[in-house]
Amino acid sequence: MSIVSLSSQKQPPPWQVVVLVANHLDPKTLAISSCVCKSWLISMSLDQIWQPLCCSYYPSLSTLHNFNNNNDNDGSNVSYRRLFALGQRASNRRWKPPSKPCILLKNIIFALNIYKNSTCVVSLVKHGDQLNFDKKGIFRFDIDVEQYRRRIPGSATDIKNGDLGSFDTLGDVIIMWDVILEGYKGVFNVMNCKGKGRFVLGLEGWFSEELPPPGCCSIETVSGLVADLRLGLKLEDGKAMVENISAGILSIISWRYLFVEDALRYLQHFLSS
Secondary structure: OOHHHHHHHOOOOOHHHHHHHOOOOHHHHHHHOOOOHHHHHHHHOOHHHHHHHHHOOOHHHOOOOOOOOOOOOOOOOOOOOHOOOOHHHHHHHHHHOOOOOOOOOOOEEEEEEEEEEEEEEEEEEEEEEHOOEEEEEEEEEEEEEOOOOEEOOOOOEOOOOOOOOHHHHHHHHEEEEEEEEEEHHHHEEEEEOOOOOOOEEOOOEEEEEEOOOOOOOOOOOOOOOEEEEEEEEEEEEEEEEEEEEEEEEOOOOOEEEHHHHHHHHHHHHHHHH
16 A cells, blocks of 8 residues: 555545534534534534524524624624524523422421310421321321320320310311421421311311412412311210321322422421521
């Protein structure tokens, strides 16, 4: 093989060939190829290559090609490559997973109190990591009320939780649910319902209350969330007794309970300074 033929083999392909090949590459390969050298960068950045890609992936952005953002008369246009990159970054941000919440279940305290005729009949205070949350990671927990006893203020006597009295007067029940940040650095009233429950004799009582939007949103915005609480009841000596409590935060858009991380992200808006 002659020296001439060897030297000819080492010659880089004409830039026209690079452009022809570039027309058959996907956006990711084009971006990688443009890093080879300066001539490849120039060839891979031509509008004739990026126009069909931009029009296909981001048709609305492609219409900005002839828009002069600086309002001057120099006739400069934004390149299709830049418009494609802009659309790509926007897509990545759109599907970026939310950040982890700043608080954990072990950082918050749940206080549940039920009043009947101004008398507290159920009082429960539990750390978040002590509650029995749904195994699927749903922000919904259950408490067996019967296993806890409460103390009457001013007395050393512990009495049984859950005596709601006669079924005929269940409309006078008040449900209060508070979440407290450890160290008493913040508190958020999740529920304060009075006489709004729906009771089924011998079965259960349902309470719900719309939650406010997080602090980053306008107060006129609807959060789309409700606090949901169920009282499991039983009849004992002619009285309605609270047997267990189930509570969670429900999305009225999907009609599903929030996941634990989503609920913590919501609560931290009200608990963290």
